[in-house]
Amino acid sequence: MRERVAMAYQYRLEKVGKVFGRRQIALARIDFVVQRGEKVALIGPSGAGKTSLFRILNCTLRPSSGKLWINGDEIESLHGRRLREVRRKIGTIYQQHNLVPRLKVIHNVLSGRLGRWSAFRSLASLMRPLEVELAWSALKQVGIEEKIFTRTDELSGGQQQRVAIARVLVQDPEVILADEPVSSVDPSLAASIVNLLIDIGRDTHKTLLMNLHSVDLALAYFPRVIGIKNGVALFDLSPDKIDDRLLEDLYSGHLPPSDQEKVAHAESNALAYP
Amino acid sequence: MRSPTLSRIPKSEKSLFSYLFALLFAVAFVDGWRRAEVNPLVFFDAENRGNLWKFISGMFPPDLSSDFLSLMIRPALETIQISVMGTIIAIAIGFPLGILGTRTFSIGGILNEADIQGSPLRRTWRFSAYFAARGLLSLFRSIPEFVWAFMFVRAVGLGPFSGVLAIAVAYGGMLGKVYSEIFEAANERPLEALQSTGASKLQVFIYGWFPQVLPNFVSYTLYRWECAVRASAVLGLVGAGGLGQQIEISMRMFNFHEVLTLLGILFVMVAAVDYISAKVRAML
Numbered sequence A: 001m002r003e004r005v006a007m008a009y010q011y012r013l014e015k016v017g018k019v020f021g022r023r024q025i026a027l028a029r030i031d032f033v034v035q036r037g038e039k040v041a042l043i044g045p046s047g048a049g050k051t052s053l054f055r056i057l058n059c060t061l062r063p064s065s066g067k068l069w070i071n072g073d074e075i076e077s078l079h080g081r082r083l084r085e086v087r088r089k090i091g092t093i094y095q096q097h098n099l100v101p102r103l104k105v106i107h108n109v110l111s112g113r114l115g116r117w118s119a120f121r122s123l124a125s126l127m128r129p130l131e132v133e134l135a136w137s138a139l140k141q142v143g144i145e146e147k148i149f150t151r152t153d154e155l156s157g158g159q160q161q162r163v164a165i166a167r168v169l170v171q172d173p174e175v176i177l178a179d180e181p182v183s184s185v186d187p188s189l190a191a192s193i194v195n196l197l198i199d200i201g202r203d204t205h206k207t208l209l210m211n212l213h214s215v216d217l218a219l220a221y222f223p224r225v226i227g228i229k230n231g232v233a234l235f236d237l238s239p240d241k242i243d244d245r246l247l248e249d250l251y252s253g254h255l256p257p258s259d260q261e262k263v264a265h266a267e268s269n270a271l272a273y274p
Numbered sequence B: 001m002r003s004p005t006l007s008r009i010p011k012s013e014k015s016l017f018s019y020l021f022a023l024l025f026a027v028a029f030v031d032g033w034r035r036a037e038v039n040p041l042v043f044f045d046a047e048n049r050g051n052l053w054k055f056i057s058g059m060f061p062p063d064l065s066s067d068f069l070s071l072m073i074r075p076a077l078e079t080i081q082i083s084v085m086g087t088i089i090a091i092a093i094g095f096p097l098g099i100l101g102t103r104t105f106s107i108g109g110i111l112n113e114a115d116i117q118g119s120p121l122r123r124t125w126r127f128s129a130y131f132a133a134r135g136l137l138s139l140f141r142s143i144p145e146f147v148w149a150f151m152f153v154r155a156v157g158l159g160p161f162s163g164v165l166a167i168a169v170a171y172g173g174m175l176g177k178v179y180s181e182i183f184e185a186a187n188e189r190p191l192e193a194l195q196s197t198g199a200s201k202l203q204v205f206i207y208g209w210f211p212q213v214l215p216n217f218v219s220y221t222l223y224r225w226e227c228a229v230r231a232s233a234v235l236g237l238v239g240a241g242g243l244g245q246q247i248e249i250s251m252r253m254f255n256f257h258e259v260l261t262l263l264g265i266l267f268v269m270v271a272a273v274d275y276i277s278a279k280v281r282a283m284l
């Protein structure tokens, strides 16, 4: 009986912490449970640990402390082929897009299929793209299908971001982790992309976790919002229970984004492909 | 976690290492000058000057008779063929070993963290592959191609095949070492993203690693091919075929005017290879 309950969890985190090097604490202690099919937004100041959390949730980093279950599997026991199978079912949209700049858009999109393809098929597809229609329809959903054969480093930041989203659509995972998926597009496009991801999540019963710097988007579109600060979850509530005081707490002690920081942010985005 | 004061800017640590390194360099230079018997004055010594002059004036005029030139076509082609075959086999040796010898591919970095942690067997296996590859590459390139040629001439006999093998092994070691440095320099972020789709290491390599480093990879390989053309000429001196063997014969016969012709042919060949590789690089 307990097993069956555990299986309904998509994620279960128990005191998860992550320390980089000796003393750079990215996550102090995170506990939460995400049910399958749930839609959760994560908000919090820059450097709070949101990206680090996502990299743990997609099995790139291992927690330095605590335990994490994905779909009932304790991740410490996952290696090799089983690890890859778990990863295949988790699609990540990275904050800095993380595309291969020299490849054409279509190959970056189709790289979402790698978990299903053999090494030989993958190589063959680089010579002559397989499943072109799949890539085309994914790009159409994000509105840049005409760029399908363009080299990826010739795209604008917002276009690259949408290629990264198309890659996840093609991957067709059970979980989508979207780390700032709308940071490089204009506000109206941002809302429609958040909408798109939520729709896709609903229609195909995917679990969706999204990091957002825009509190408005988070509160407007998500039934559950987790506030992260200094590596701990400050609150974990439905949006109607989140008031200005909570938000002030979440972002206080943190300098309001000065011009200097905006410049730094722009630079860090530009540095995605040094 | 972080102090919000802006006034305390963390200092980047200045290490003693850079000073030590400068000192070490100075000592090595002075010591090297003495031990290697560096002495620019030899060129002013009358007897040395005479010998040099005899050698140089003996080279002129170069032997441009059609007889001699037509005889040299075959060795010249042979030199090119040795360098091409040698480089191709060197790539076949250096490429896989270079991949395994890349730290971020085999044992470290973001692509291995989750897979290795908590699995001593995997860790041992990866480390052994990494160090085996590195060790082989060091062995291959620490022995000069000249010495390899010497050994292969004993093993498989006089002729171009010894030259091919010598270049293959020595250059395989050099290519592999530099390939691993080139791979190491690839941006890991796209690789992380590829891996997170469930791709295997090999697939990550095909889609993310190789495309990123392709220009460097090609241009270094072409550069090595240029070197191989020159090297295959030298290897002829120990009997491994090609132009070098002709140079050696002419030298032994004191036919210095033939030597000059041969050097001229070599110059033209290297320049041609240089031209071709510049064209290929421009295409990338």
Ligand SMILES: Nc1ncnc2c1ncn2[C@@H]1O[C@H](COP(=O)(O)OP(=O)(O)OP(=O)(O)O)[C@@H](O)[C@H]1O
Pocket (backbone or CB within 6 Å): A020, A021, A024, A025, A026, A044, A045, A046, A047, A048, A049, A050, A051, A052, A053, A095
């Ligand atoms: N690879 C790393 N090595 C060392 N420190 C790291 C590393 N990655 C992240 N950190 C540190 O961990 C902390 C949390 O970083 P993280 O990227 O998770 O923040 P974030 O919440 O995603 O911030 P943002 O909203 O700006 O994207 C930061 O202080 C950062 O400097």
Ligand SMILES: [Mg+2]
Pocket (backbone or CB within 6 Å): A050, A051, A052, A095, A179
């Ligand atoms: Mg982040």
